[in-house]
Amino acid sequence: MVERTTTSQGVNGRVVVAERPDDIRNVVLVGHSGSGKTTLVEALAVAAGAVPRAGRVEDGTSVSDYDDIEQRQHRSVQLSVVPMGWNHVKVNLLDTPGYADFVGELRAGLRAADAALFILSAAAGVEGVSGPTLALWDECASVGMPRAIVLTHLDTARADFDDMTETCREILGGGRSESILPLHLPVYGPKAADGHRPVTGLIELLTQHVYDYSTGEHVDTPASEEQREQLEEARNRLIEGIIAESEDETLMDRYIGGEEIDLATLVADLxxxxxxxSFHPVLIAAPPPExxxxxxxxxEILDLITRGFPTPAEHPVSATGSGGKPSALACDPAAPLAAEVIRTASDPYVGRLSLVRVFSGTLHADDTVHVCGHGAGDTGDHDADERVGGVSAPFGKQQRPLPQAIAGDIVCVSKLSHAETGDTLSAKNCPLIIEPWSMPDPLLPVAIEAHSKADEDKLSQGLSRLVAEDPTVRLEQNADTHQLVLWCLGEAHRDVALERLRSRFGVQVDVVDHRVALRETFAGQASGRGRHVKQSGGHGQYAICEIEVAPLPEGSGIEFxxxxxxxVVPRQFIPSVEKGVRAQALxxxxxxxxxxxVRVTLFDGKAHSVDSSDAAFQMAGALALREAAGAARINLLEPISEVRVVVSDDYVGPVLVDLSSRRGRVLGTEPAGLGRTEIRAEVPELELGRYAVDLRSLAHGAATFTRAYARHEAMPAQLADSIRDKAKSAN
Structure with a gap:
């Protein structure tokens, strides 16, 4: 942009305070892992004077990836907010994880932001633009979120600026390639022997000025005549793209007629x-030299954010009040309070911390607010009044106190013991609820057990806190297998969840094999005799019963x-036989x-006037069922899931082959729009344990799937025999 005033606020970490919603910009950074999002956030914070040149806060930790797990794993695993000031505007940068396992954090960032920067690595080429990036681009487009593209890693040997911008236009442009155009061209330094070509500056196409960064400072100089000739074609294309989006319908005719459109008009329309x-500029970024x-x-990026991206007032969000009808919230500090918990975390010193986006009204420290939400995990819906603790500005690991937070801002709130991610905070006398954003369904099962008795005592509380912090983790107590199962989004997500249990909540757990809820049934009719006769002096035990067992249709249960x-079997002992049969069946x-x-029919038996008892006939009933099973073929029934896979057309073939290898039956395929296909199949749950991980690898991240229980059916005899043999050896 032009006519810039590069004043900064919050120098060296001083709190940046906005007095009006128009003075706030909330921008989320989106991009695949390794694209350079966190590096860019740190560079922007340094350029704005929010942190020293080292890009670290006072305690030496990163301003973005400050979590202990992030430090150990060297990757972002959670959403972080970095506030800074530029051109008298408060900028909240939301740094999101790029790895697919942490898409829940990404969606939270999209909800809290009003615009998005897509960070794409030029070194990754087409792979960095397609798949998940395209899906996120389309998701932002569906809600009308303004977007810009920032290219990184242009100094690598295989990176090409022209090829990368063309790739962005083709893949992300959606048939409107002129809506994605660069604002600058890179200036390269001398090429090194290893092919490394450092980018030392930028040529701004509209002003035709060169911005030299070779010294680590922004130096503005006019372009040379040779440089002007090089940028002429790109400049004309940019001007045409801006005019095409102009609200002034006469501008195109004037431009075609040869009129020189003045720079101020072009910048304003841009x-x-x-x-x-409707227009998505392409920018260039690289970290500062040491x-x-x-x-x-x-x-240039900070200028675009403050001058081109919308204010919070231009990003309306609806909430539902007592009348039950949704209405748009007014982004006005004087309006009733409406805020949303974007993420929840635990701090060892202040307890639970809630990252909150204020959509309407003003949130003060020590306010009493109404907390309303749909709950996480198995907690269900909830409504409660709670007193807010402190309000603070997040800055790395530090929390810097604020007296209040106005509409449009993002802050941290302490001591909200009931509030969970996705909950709404509103005024006590005007309760509201904002519909939470959609979360992906976790589909990777992880069965866990407490490592020790001490861990078992703390396990329940630790798991409840984990689920409250991360709504993409689902907790299941499986009634069939009696296992405690954490459902996660992938292996990296699993590792982080278990690490949080250990390091943050003090609970050590062991991962055990996840068991699928198999069942047994009779393949044909059989009969059995149960004889439980014991004499040991005094009253003995005497019970004999004879039964017939016949299979029933699926879903019939046990019929006695x-x-x-x-x-021959006294009436008072017939319920005892049934109880024994049902206990053995379980x-x-x-x-x-x-x-x-199965249907179990009791047709004969014997009793003793003194030695027969309830316990004896229960045992006889169980023995009769076991004897009948020994005389019949027993089928093992496995659960079958209906699976729907939405995959890029490029990977339909490999996905179909993989489903067949998992004993899946493909039911059909149909177009899912935007170069995607939906595949419907029935697959045994035994084959789906790692499917969330394997599908991502198979389709290079360009596929999603859902699963739903369909029925139980008999598994192949060879597989059933193998499972029976393992069960016998275990006993």
Whole structure:
């Protein structure tokens, strides 16, 4: 942008305070892992004077990736907010993880922001633009979120600026390639022997000025005649793209007629088009040299954010009040309070910390607010009044106190013991609820057990805190397998969840094999005799019963039929036989899985006037069922899931082959729009344990899937025999 005033606020970490919503910009950084989002956030913070040149806060930690787990794993695993000041505007940069396992944090960032910077590595080429990046681009487009593109790693040997911008136009442009155009061209330094070509500056196409960053400072000089000739074609294309988006319908005719459009008009139209989300400029960035203050393109990016991106008032959000009808919230500090918890974390010193985006009204420290939400995990809906603790500005690991937070701002709030991610905070006398954003369904099961008795005592509380902090973790107490299962988004997500349990909540757990809820049933009719006779002096035990077992249709359960005649089994002991049969059916008769869908008919037996008892006939009933099972073929039933895979057309073939290898039955395929196909299939749950991980690898991240239980059906005999053999050896 032009006519810049590069004043900064919050120098060396002083708190940046906005007095009006128009003085706030909330921008989320989106991009694949390794694209350079965190590096760019640090460079922008240095350029704005928010942190010293080292890009670290006073305690030496990063201003963005400050979490202990992030430090150990050297990657972002959670959403972080970095506030800074530029051109008398408060800028909240939301740094999101690039790895697919942490898409929940990314979606939270999209909800809190009013515009997005897509950070794309030029070294990654097409792979960095397609797949998940395209899906996120389309998601932002669906809600009209303004977007700009920032290219990084242009100094690598295989990076090409022209090829990368063309790739962005083709893949992200959606048929409107002129809506994605660069504002600058890179200036390269001498090429090194290893092919390294450092980018030392930028040529701004509209002003035709060169911004030299070779010294680590932004130096503005006019372009040479040779440079003007090089940029002429790109400049004309940019002007045409801006005019095409102009609200002035006469501008194109004037331009075609040869009129020179003045620079101020072009810049104003560019800023309006960016704010509307109809034009997406391409910018360039690189970190500053060691010890330098300004990284390549940092000034231009900050100018775009403050002058081209919309204010919070231009990003309406709806909430539902007591009347039950959604209405748009007014981004006005004087309006009733409406805020949303974007993420929840635990601090060892202040307890629970809630990152909150204020959409309407003003939030003060020590206010009493109404907390309303749909709950996380199994906690259900909840409504409660809570007193807010402190309000603070997040800055790395530090929390800097604020007296209040106005509409449009993002702050941290302490001591909200009931509030969870996605909950709404509103005024007590005007309760509201904002519909939470959609979260991906975790599909990787992880069965866990407490490592010790001490861990078992702390496990319940630790898991409840984990689920409250991370709504993409689902906790299940499986009634069939009696396992405690954490459902995660992938292996990296699993590792972080277990590490948080250990390091943050003090709970050590062991990962065990996840068991699938198999069942057993009779393949044909069989009969059995249960004889439980013991004499040991005094009263003995005597019970004999004879039963017939026949299979029933799926879903019938256990049906018990009494056909005893002549009183050979006294009436008071017939329920005892049934109880014994049902207890044995629950324990299984072949491999230890519950028996289902059979009719058990009691037709004969014997009793003793003194030694028969309830316990004796229970045991006889169980023995009769086991004997009948020994005389029949027992089928093992496995659960079948209906799976829907949405995949890029390029990977339909490999996905179909993979489903077949998992004993899946493909039911059909149909177009899913935007170069994608939906595949419907039925797949045994035994084959889906790692499918969330394997599908991501198979389709290079360009696929998603859902699963839903369909039914149980008999598994192949060879596989069933193998499971039975393992069960016998274990016993």
């Amino acid at each position: 800023e309006k088009a960016v704010a509307r989300g 010890g330098a203050r300004q990284g390549l393109g940092t000034v 039929v009494d056909k005893v005649v002549g009183g 324990r299984g008769v072949a491999a230890g899985y519950p028996l289902v869908d």
